[in-house]
Amino acid sequence: MSIETIIQQAAIKAVKTLYQADVNSKQVQVQNTRKEVSGDITIVVFPFLRLSKKSPELTAEDLGNYLKEKIDIVDSFNVIKGFLNLDINKNYWFNILKDVFSNPDFGTKVANDDSDVVMIEYSSPNTNKPLHLGHIRNNLLGYSISEIVKANGKKVVKTNIVNDRGIHICKSMYAWQQWGNGETPESSGLKGDHLVGKYYVEFDKHYKAEIAELIENGLEKESAENQAPSIIATRELLLKWEAKDEDTIQLWKTMNGWVYAGFDVTYKTLGVDFDKIYYESDTYLIGRDEVLRGLAEKTFYQKEDSSVWVDLSGEGLDQKILLRSDGTSVYITQDIGTAKMRFNDYPISKMVYVVGNEQNYHFQVLAKLLDKLGYSWGKDLYHFSYGMVELPSGKMKSREGTVVDADDLVEGMVKVARDMSIELGKLDSLSGKELEDTFRMIALGALKYFILKVDPRKNMMFNPEESIDFNGNTGPFIQYTYARIQSILRKAADRNVSILADLNMDSMEPKEKELLKRLSLFPAAVQEAGDNYSPAVVASYCYDLVKEFNQFYHDHTILGETDANIMNFRLVLASAVGSVIKKAMSLLGIEMPQRM
RNA sequence: GCCCCGGUAGCUCAGUUGGAUAGAGCGUCGCCCUUCUAAGGCGAAUGUCAUGGGUUCGAAUCCCUUCCGGGGUACCA
Structure with missing residues (x-):
């Protein structure tokens, strides 16, 4: 039992005895004593004045005398205005120290067979570009939260959903086909994820140029965006992918393979890992089946162009597309499938999604969708919504290349750590791997x-x-x-x-x-x-x-x-x-x- | 337009059930290595807690107004 709880309960008894009144633990405010004041722990007595019908000072005196007499860890006390400052016996502190010294589990709880299973999804990268500082925040938060939840006695399954398919992946594939000249990580010496990212940027460059040209020829912005040759070709590529066209699948596998090799290096550097990895390419069809089931059960509806929608206006949200008019899946489709798969695989009592706050709306919709599809756990999902990392120049955008690259950032920091350590000359007794490990430890720290x-x-x-x-x-x-x-x-x-x-x-x-x-x-x-x-x-x-x-x-x-x-x-x-x-x-x- | 989040020192940030004189780090100006590691310690200066009102014995904290910033808002993810 913590010292706060001990004092709180004692104070409740004291009020009962002294003033014949009941107070609950919320009304007893116990806090650490301010440093400038003598004492260890402080009770705020203002809430009791109504009951004591005395001044703050006298009320505090009453309580202080009672506690000093009845509670053996209270040695003495002093009163400043409405604050009762208690001195706690040294043996209490000694016992804490002994506990910290000899109990390796001090401060944490250990999970047992009956503990709840918490699944924590984090990282969730797209396989079309390397990781940047925003992803670093996601990965570090996800890993740390997992450790913290574990320390609170839960069983944790760390998971990652790799967004390995979709229109955005096809963009870098198309760009590589068009302008890649067969470049590979081996031929260029580029880390795989950086190589693929280069073609994602390349796509955007060409796409923008095409749009500009079409607008110049008299098209509206929206139609230009839809009719640019690059985007049309990319859509065809996605259809071919979904139709399991052999060449397309082969290219997809090859380029994703490059990216995975690159990600593995970055994950290892950051010291993050996963217990179970899901791939969107495995889950999106389950999601699509769920959507079609919802359509058959009239939970969802279809428009004339055959796109599938859900109407959430009754729940204060909007209408949301679930399948495009050409039948392909959108972002939220796969999240439905992934959720279903996960709950089949593990006895999850809580599902946590570590995803940026720009997707707050997305997760509101997801929770309601799962609920509508009949999954009771849907509405209990927890979106751990974290803030963006901003640069002085504004938001980071991969497509425009205005990002702080994860690998570059870490390497830069290792260099600073190395230079600083050498300058201070404190690690002269170390050498080789041990020395290099220390530099990395400091940089990552x-x-x-x-x-x-x-x-x-x-x-x-x-x-x-x-x-x-x-x-x-x-x-x-x-x-x-x-x-x-x-x-x-x-x-x-x-x-x-x-x-x-x-x-x-x-x-x-x-x-x-x-x-x-x-x-x-x-x-x-x-x-x-x-x-x-x-x-x-x-x-x-x-x-x-x-x-x-x-x-x-x-x-x-x-x-x-x-x-x-x-x-x-x-x-x-x-x-x-x-x-x-x-x-x-x-x-x-x-x-x-x-x-x- | 509508919805969500934020605004605390020059900069980056703490301040969670409303409590004592609003705190750190960086930066600035001083001081401390014959003493267990100076990547440290000590001191000084720096605030209309965006704004105006309300509730309260007491508000950075709770409620409302206005201003500023960020995000989202039906076929990007």
Whole structure:
């Protein structure tokens, strides 16, 4: 039971005894005491004034006296206006420290056979272009949320739906056929996904030129967009693909193969992975069958041009197309099929889609569609809607080439990490792979923390002109603190100092107690992050912990301490902080170096 | 037009059930390495919490107005 809960329940009893009145836990506001004020935990007494019919100060005095007498972890108290600040007995804090030190599962819950299965879809790339910074945010969030949900005692299935078919894929295929001259990753030395992306951009260039020409010849914009030769050819290609034309399928397989090889490299670099991968090419027909079933059951309707629609105007939404007039599927068709397949494959109790907020409307429609098709789980799907990454110049657009490429960004950061490490000269004891791994760890730590510390729901700004920081509230700052702790623990081991969970001390320094308080908040942070699907909560917690540790580290020596009990206590404290840092950062997918 | 989301220091961001003097980092100006790693610590300056109103003992937080920005809005994904 957390300290907040203990105090809260005690306060409810106190009010009952003192004022013969019932209050619920919501009315008892318990918060951490502000740093400038003495005390550990604070009760806000304003809500009780009506019951006590006394001044805030006297009410707080009443409560304080009661708690001091009845609750053994409350040592003493002070009152400032309507705030009752309680001092908690040191043994309470010592017990927390012992728990952190000796319990490897401190702060997290472990899943068992009966735990809920949560399926988390993330990444979901199109196979017509390489990944960019927006995808990085998606991948990092998806991975981190998976780890956080796991830490809250759920079974997690990480999944990826690869959008490997559709008109957009045909665009790069067509462009490659027309202007590719047989170029391959081998012949050009280009990473597969970058090669295919090049032809996607190429398509757009030609398509735009054709539209401009048609408009010049007197066509309206809309008809020009529909009659440009490139788009007509691309539509034919999609029809041939859906008809399983052999050459078209072969080209599709070849080009997608290039892209997958490229994606694998990027995924590995980012340290993300999946338990189950679905391909739209396998699921879209199931979706189409579902749509046709809905049509037969008159859930949906058909227009004269034979396109299929759903009318959601009764639910406050619009009409939505489900199959085009030429019979091919649209984006939402495959999502229906994929959902059906997944629920057949796994005993899913919650389905989470990590997809950008530009698709909020899409997921509202999807939930209602699944519901209409008779799937009870449809309306419970959760769209984890995250914000866009914006550049100073505006939104990133793959077609126009105004993106921050994922591979380039990571490589650039590794270079910065390498240069900086060499300049600081701290890694001279390492060499070869170990050294290179540390550079990558630091670079990825900086990038991941930069992305994940921001509230996922909000749009965020990235300025390519300014490199991502390595000082201050950053991943490397946290890694650095961890490395310092490991250095101390190594030195302690060298001197044969054993670290005991047995703590014998009369009092603590303020910085020591502050650190203990921070440690005690870890379980609440993990839970809050899980409840809100927010890696930023973990990042923020970890930063506060690390900042607190650095102050302690600055003010107090550990190995230089002459009192053996105090030295042992500080070693236990440092070790515990180290393990919490490591665990918290692992929830963000950030690794901790032994040295840096 | 309609719907959704956002606006906090020069910049990037915290601030979740309404609580004490609104906080960090970067940048700026100072200070601290004969002492466990200075990717660190300490101090200074910087705010009409977009705007106007309302509810409340108390509002950055809840409700309404206006302004600004982003996204979506029937055959892109």
